[in-house]
Amino acid sequence: MHSNFMGISATQCFLPTYHRGVSNAAPIAELWNVSPFDCLTYCIVNAGKTGDGCASIVYHRHFSTCQLYSHDGTYNGAKVVFANGHDYYNRTSFSGICQDRHPPARGYPQRRNGKPRALGLPQQTTPLKQVVQDRLSHDNFAPHGSHKSYYLYPNQPKTGCSRNQKIGYLALNDFTLTPTTPIGKVNGVDKFGCLNYCIQNIDAHGDPAFCTLISYNSATEECQLHDDTAKEAGLFTRVEPRKYSTVAEKFCLDKNVRCPEEKIFEVILGKEIHDSALHVFTNFETLSECIDACFEHPICRAVSMKNGNCSLFATNVEVEADLLHDSGNTIVVDCKC
Template identity: 25%
Template sequence: MNRRFLLLCFFTISEASLQCFNVIPSNAISNSDPIAELFHVTAGECLNYCIQQSAQKGDGCVSVVFHRNFNTCQLYGHDGTLDDAQLVYLEEHELYIRSSWEGPCQDKEVPKRGYQQQPARYVAPSQQRITVSPHDYVPPNNNNQNTNNNFFVVPKSQPLSNVDLPKIDVNSIREGVRKSPQNFESAIIKEMDELESEDYFVQTTTAKTLRKPNSMTTFKNPTRGYKCPNKQDVLSYFIVYGARMFTKSVPQRLNGVDQSSCAMYCSQNINAIGNNIPCYSFNYEGANEICEMYNKQDELHWSWASLAIDQDYVFADKFCINTKKDCPAETNYPVHLYRQINRNIIRKIAGLNSKVACLAECIDNEDCKAVTYKSALCVLHNSSPSDDPRILSEGTEKTMVIENGCYVQLKTDEDLTTKVKEQSSDSWQEWSLCQFGVKGRKMRVRTRECDECEDNLQMEEC
């Protein structure tokens, strides 16, 4: 029974990790300090943190060691072969080594402190090539060298497999593994029992009873799919505020996550425990931080979604778009149903039978901030409801306004940059959650950007 459970855990999690990670069961990294340690988490949360947040905290994440019994994980900036680090056999552990830095596997930003071990497959955010020191990488022939001597085209390497790793004598490792003190194990087991009833980011939780909606609507997405079929297509989301998917189907449910993390799970098509699922759309309830992911069986006639008007929710529908302008993946495009804009018109385009095609015209127009779409007529505007909500007016059941998410994101980034500049150079950011660990103790951290200060990082025990 125990062996069957371990095999089941290995296959379900490894299938979900094929996109961004290779998994090595019963292995861990020894003789090396982690860049971060997380407590009371699932394997999916650890992998999410490695891609989504580690680079934003300043360190590039290459591998993750997850302890199944204690629901903890350690993140490393290398694959276990750096300096004195060693790969060791350790039961109830799983080693995830990152295998991709592209698409949904790409860092959200370049880590300030870089990677302890530069990955061969690394692709910097919004870049197709990276600076590599000649000491780190030597092209096999002159054809691989770029005309700019500071850059090399990094070749695609073969997928990581166990044969590339150091050979491990399992029996000798087992004999040399030191058991933790009995009182420590008892304390951990007691804490696990207390947490068992607290619903920490699990899949099979009972959803709250939803009230019967007073009004319903539908939303059509002509390019709905859980993956983009073409490389030039960019995965994005239509966002309908104040609405939720209305269906009798049971969604894949995540608790205690923010909206961006919910979108990332949907983009990677994995659920809370790391299983592969096709995610086409999701509901998000911000007050209780609940994410509900749906597959195609929950759509009406494939391209129609039945929505209930509910101000507590946000509905996100995945779609693919191809534009000349480079717009980041997972960009949100807010939708205002039954609304229209009657002024600030740049251009009118007739005969576009898709709201996605209309939106693409707007993205590629430098002055376009929003579109009004109605019955194959696409109207481009140089104003956005995000700037001035008063420009929205009542429409019909066939009209909607879609904001240019690229413009909204650019404006948000500019506002954030301005805000940071206005702040004092030595001001501290808010304390993080108690998710980090130093020598087994829970810690929280905060940072600041100050070139003249001696200390830009503070830590304290929770």
């Protein structure tokens, strides 16, 4: 089954969204006693032989089965819904290494009737850009010293990265997640041990745990592993001030960026940089977009983001901390490697 498809990861041809399934739709095929890799491989290598194209997959973790669909889960009355123990894979590429080995005779019905929606995130009736702006237009960041909860700027949840990327972490010190149920807990480890469980996507027993972020308390040495359900609207990580706690969230950066693997980037909430910006971008939707822009600039060391505006700076915020001033709804990231 794996011929000419070895080494392909889910993030190359598919975008996973965990704890999601497809309702009100009949699959084109169902496989039993298989791994997620088997299902993804079958989707591209073999599904076309039946005449139907494979556009999405739902994998059942507890039963090792998967269902294949000819659409993205939103076609002809179908819906992508929350489903514990199920993982949804939306096919994002149909060319190159992701091209069908056997072109389906009946093609893809959703393509014939309009462009399918990208489902890297749980479905929303409001466009992503508007969701981001609506959230950020409210005072989601508290005044300095306040105990009001904060929103971290939106980022698509990640459990892993593609072959041409490496994992980094966005870390907020002295913050914890607003109470939410973790998918796993590990006790008696330090912060780096906690991160290691998340990197490997396993829990304390070595069982799979699709980790996107951690919440760690250094006073109690408790490590909480969280998946994408910890995020509001599939994007926002809600945190609140708490001493001795750290929230760290995975994100992907290009392998060509001169930063070590698993680099931790400090996130500073409620501050802005009082210095001349190298460049200002508008209408950015995620914090990782802003950070990527910094990596592409030869002398950028930090970014600030406010209401979708991303500013790049050559400022070393660790050394020049006096240039950080209070700003209720601004976020700063130290991007130097």
